[in-house]
Structures are given as structure tokens and as C-alpha cells.
Amino acid sequence: MSDVKFEYQFKDRDFNKLKEIVYARTGITLGEEKRQLVYSRFAKRIRKLNLQNFSEYIEYFEKNEESEVTDFINAITTNFTSFFREPHHFEFLKNFIAEREMASRYCRIWSAGCSSGEEPYSIAMTVLDSIANPDAWDIKILCTDIDTSVLRKAEQGVYDAARVEGVDERLRSRFFLRGKGARNGLVKIRDEVRTNMVFRQLNLLDEFPFKKGFDLIFFRNVIIYFDKDTQRKIFSKIAKLQQPGDVLIIGHSENLAAVTDKYALIGRTIYQRLDN
The missing domain is CATH 1.10.155.10 (Chemotaxis receptor methyltransferase CheR, N-terminal domain)
Structure with a gap:
């Protein structure tokens, strides 16, 4: 050109x-x-x-x-996101947590490419809304992004009120505080949502610093920015972080064809780690 x-x-x-x-x-x-x-x-x-x-x-x-x-x-980096984007993933999360309610009450979740926080906060709200006694659980949600500016916004947990208009009214009332005075028109995530969340900068090309794996990984609308060779390298590292039966969720326009053979499709862009 x-x-x-x-x-x-x-x-x-x-x-x-x-x-x-x-x-x-x-x-x-x-x-x-x-x-x-x-x-x-x-x-x-x-x-x-x-x-x-x-x-x-x-x-x-x-x-x-x-x-x-x-x-x-x-x-x-591109940072388009919204609360409860692709709702069927959060319906799956409710069932995923319900199964653990009857078993270990232990869960490690990674929101990779968490952007300005809408995804991991949606995860945390769904988890809290699905369990009767959060204190009886050992839950951690890791939230990472390569972009430090959106990570700062995510950690603050403050948004224009218009950003949460599509969130169920019951969840808005329970998990958001409305600003007053100079902060009118803003909402803030309540501390109870943030309790088990950790925000970290991470370049997916680097070696992952994690000591333990993840039961569930949200890796949505991230791989579309990488070529196939880079995708293969990243998913090879991700697969090492999960045990057979663990779950990986990707975006609606993404798939794992010709990228990895470590996962089987079990729902709409929802994959389960295989024993291989």
C-alpha cells in the first residue's frame, strides 16, 4: 500500500x-x-x-x-468489555460452583485479559451469588492484563453508572455502591466482591509465574489478536496449569482448532481439560 x-x-x-x-x-x-x-x-x-x-x-x-x-x-492494546458479556458463560459458572458447593469448596479462577475489570467482577459476583456461606470457601480470582492503565481502573472498581444498567437490578443493589455529590453518576464495586481478587500485570508471552494451577480459566477475546503459532505456545503453557476435568472458557468468535489437542468442547466456547 x-x-x-x-x-x-x-x-x-x-x-x-x-x-x-x-x-x-x-x-x-x-x-x-x-x-x-x-x-x-x-x-x-x-x-x-x-x-x-x-x-x-x-x-x-x-x-x-x-x-x-x-x-x-x-x-x-484493545480494551472493549462489559459486565456479564456472553451470559451463557456465567450460567455455566453458576453450575460449576454449585458442583463444588457439594464437594471441596475450593476454587481457583483466572481471568486472563481482564481489561478494566468488568469480566472478573462479573465472575466474583456470580460466585458470591451462587454460594450460601462465602466464609466456608477457599476462593481466589486472579485478574491479569498486559495493559497497566486498565489494570489500575480495574483495581479501583469505579465505573460510570451507565456501564451497569444492563446488570440485573438485584445484583446491582447487592454488589454496587452509588456515588453521591461529586461522585454522582458513578458506581463502585463493594469490598465484599473484591475480597478474594488479585490484580497483576502479565504479558502472555512471558513465562507464567504461577505456583499452582486453575480450576477455571476465562481466556475470552484474547487469542484473536495472536497468530496461530503464538496461540499454540500460549495454550501449551495454559494446559500445564490445568488438571483433567478443569475448564477453559474462550470468546464467542474463537476456537481451539489446530491450536491445541489438550481440551474437548463441552459447551458454547467452553472446554474441558483432557487426560493427555
Whole structure:
């Protein structure tokens, strides 16, 4: 494709170099259709750093990678999410927890690519709404994302009230606090929801630091950004974190075909770890 004119000079070689850096640092594959997105995301960094064009930004990044890499990654990651997105997954979670209510009352859940927190808070609310006595359980929910800016928002647990309009009124009343005065129009997750949640930055390309595995992993709308080879590497690591019978949930537009043979489909984008 020929060079395209933008506010900031953005040559084909700039686009190709940024794609190369993004892939090396995050594993995310960017096609030609992402050119406008790449421009708009990194133009903000160019403006903030008072640079003249994309070539200058690339040179700046290469000279200052250690200090710039976090803002670089935060700029390119996509963070669309909502509470109780893909509701059938949370119906499955209710049944999953109900089975454990009759057994171990132990559960480790990982929300990978947790973004600004809507997914893991939906998980936590579903769990709390499904058990009679939370104190009798040993539950931990790990929430990770590569983007530190959305992780900060997730930890705060504060959202525009409009974000929770689609949440069941009973759950809204039980698990959210409504802001007053200067915080009118905002809602905050109650502390009881956050009790068993841990938020951590994690690049899925890195070695996983976990000492124990997970009974249930939400890995939704993440793999679509990786090429098949990177997907295989990531799912190979994920499979090592789960025992036969453990569950992996992915996004509605995703599948594990030609990626891993460690899981069997048991529901709509719901997979169970096999004994292999």
C-alpha cells in the first residue's frame, strides 16, 4: 500500500516497523486493516512527547525502550468489555460452583485479559451469588492484563453508572455502591466482591509465574489478536496449569482448532481439560 497522508507523517516503513515491535513485545499480529488504529493510538504518544512524526517516535522508542515500553503496550492494546458479556458463560459458572458447593469448596479462577475489570467482577459476583456461606470457601480470582492503565481502573472498581444498567437490578443493589455529590453518576464495586481478587500485570508471552494451577480459566477475546503459532505456545503453557476435568472458557468468535489437542468442547466456547 502506498504511503498515506495523516496529521503526522506515517510511512509504510513506519507502519511495518511498529507492527514488528508490537509483535515482538506482545505477540499481537496487526494486519493492513489495523493501519488506522495503529495511527490513532500512537499519534497520542507522538503528541504527548512533542515529536514530529512516526519515524521520530520509533527512534525515541528504540533509544528509550525501558521507560517507554509500558506506554507503548498500553497504547496498542484493545480494551472493549462489559459486565456479564456472553451470559451463557456465567450460567455455566453458576453450575460449576454449585458442583463444588457439594464437594471441596475450593476454587481457583483466572481471568486472563481482564481489561478494566468488568469480566472478573462479573465472575466474583456470580460466585458470591451462587454460594450460601462465602466464609466456608477457599476462593481466589486472579485478574491479569498486559495493559497497566486498565489494570489500575480495574483495581479501583469505579465505573460510570451507565456501564451497569444492563446488570440485573438485584445484583446491582447487592454488589454496587452509588456515588453521591461529586461522585454522582458513578458506581463502585463493594469490598465484599473484591475480597478474594488479585490484580497483576502479565504479558502472555512471558513465562507464567504461577505456583499452582486453575480450576477455571476465562481466556475470552484474547487469542484473536495472536497468530496461530503464538496461540499454540500460549495454550501449551495454559494446559500445564490445568488438571483433567478443569475448564477453559474462550470468546464467542474463537476456537481451539489446530491450536491445541489438550481440551474437548463441552459447551458454547467452553472446554474441558483432557487426560493427555
